Amino acid sequence: MSRGSWGGNRRAAIVSLLLACGALGVGGDLRGQSPRVAIEPDTTEIHVGDPLALRLSVEHPADLAVRWPDSLSLGPFEALALEASPPEAYGEGVRTPAVLHVTAFELGELELPSFDLELTDGASVTATVSTDPVVIGVTTVGLDESGDIRDVKGPRAIARNWLLLWPWLLLAVALAGVGYWWGRRRRRSPHRTDSRPPVPARPPHEIALEALDRLEASPLLERGEIKPYHIEVSRIIRAYLEGRYRIWALEMITPDVISSLGHAGVDPGLRTGFERFLEACDLVKFAKRRPDEAACRGILADARTLVERTKFVPPPPAAESEATAAEATAPGETAADGAEATADDRTEAAVP
Structure with a gap:
């Protein structure tokens, strides 16, 4: 290898080393500022159907906010609820905590899959963080195998004393009869003491x-x-x-x-x-x-x-007077005498 080529390779190696160091430095700074999420279950073993609480903690810059998902696909687990808390100051940024409640209806060592969380500045999504998978053991409810199997008991009968119910039945019948009578009485003559309407002043x-x-x-x-x-x-x-x-x-x-x-x-x-x-x-x-x-x-x-x-039509006054006079006239009396007696009777009747 010639001296010139070795020198060129040397310079290229130095430049590559400097670039790599710069990249490492820049990458270290980005990792220090980039958001991250931690997930921690409150237990690693549950019974089938029991709720499980997973505590989430998202660390991110203060100018970003966590956009919690409306629904999560966590098969074989089922999401029950997500309770998010307000962000709190943490280091140079903030930390947003939350609690995710899940359950499972399968048995065995089940893995809760990783899911993504989005960070937004209010206008658009700027970053995404992913949780780590979590393995949870799901067991069945324990059975007490020490005792024998007992027969199913039938329904318990309610003791009744019919003699004690008779007074109440008679009272109910009496109240029903009184209510029926009172209802008909009020319908026919409510709020009245007299049995017939008053006589009108005119026909x-x-x-x-x-x-x-x-x-x-x-x-x-x-x-x-x-x-x-x-x-x-x-x-x-x-x-x-x-x-x-x-x-x-x-x-x-x-x-x-x-x-x-x-x-x-x-x-x-x-x-x-x-x-x-x-x-x-x-x-x-x-x-x-x-x-x-x-x-x-x-x-x-x-x-x-x-x-x-x-309409009521009274008899003619003349006919009524003649009939009254004929009835009031005794044998041997004249019609004038009878009319006079009738007039006297009417006068006496008019005097109170």
Whole structure:
């Protein structure tokens, strides 16, 4: 080998050595500043299905943050939860701790695989660190083999003393009966001590016909208020029935109203008319039926017809006077004497 070639090789070796030393120095500085992660299990052996806590510690520069994954594939282990804590100062950087909870449903020496964690500066991922694999022993639950196998016991019977239950059963039946009676009483005559409605100051049919006229002149149908219209016409007829037949029609359901009309001696044909009328109103009030304007005006005409057919017509005053005079005139008396006696009787009856 010539002197020149040896010198050239020498210089090349020196340059290579310097570059290698510089690379080692730079690499040492990067390793000192680069992030790293440590993983430590709280135990190395668990029973199948038991939770296992793995403590993670990520050391990284303060200007980076750990981006914890939303899910992890750790087969044969299953991730249960990841509890991350705020970063804390550590050396020239920070350390971010966390606890990963896992479990396993297989037996044997199982390896928890390595997984990656990303570090971000808030805009993008700048670095990635990987954990080391961890081997965990998973064993079955121990069995007590010292004792004999015992037979399965049947269900235990609950002792009952039926004699102690009889008073409670009788009390329940009595309460049910009282509740039924009270409910029917309140439905037929709630908050009342009298058994029949008061006598109106005016003839009921006059009050009802005037109310129907006011309803016909009202703007309810023009505004499309079908339900209030039927509620009002039903109320007018029920109030008329209260005054006419002395039943609590305003506080009864339709079947009870018809039944009470039967007890009051109303003709079956008229009862059928009232039943159809009230049921038509109930369909609008409770079943959300919307008849057209012609049907609405027809229900008002039906109400007038029912009132006219059932209104009370007193006997003519002349006929009543003649009948009274004939009954009051004794044999041998004149009609004038009988009329005078009738007038005296009325006067005496008027005096309190």
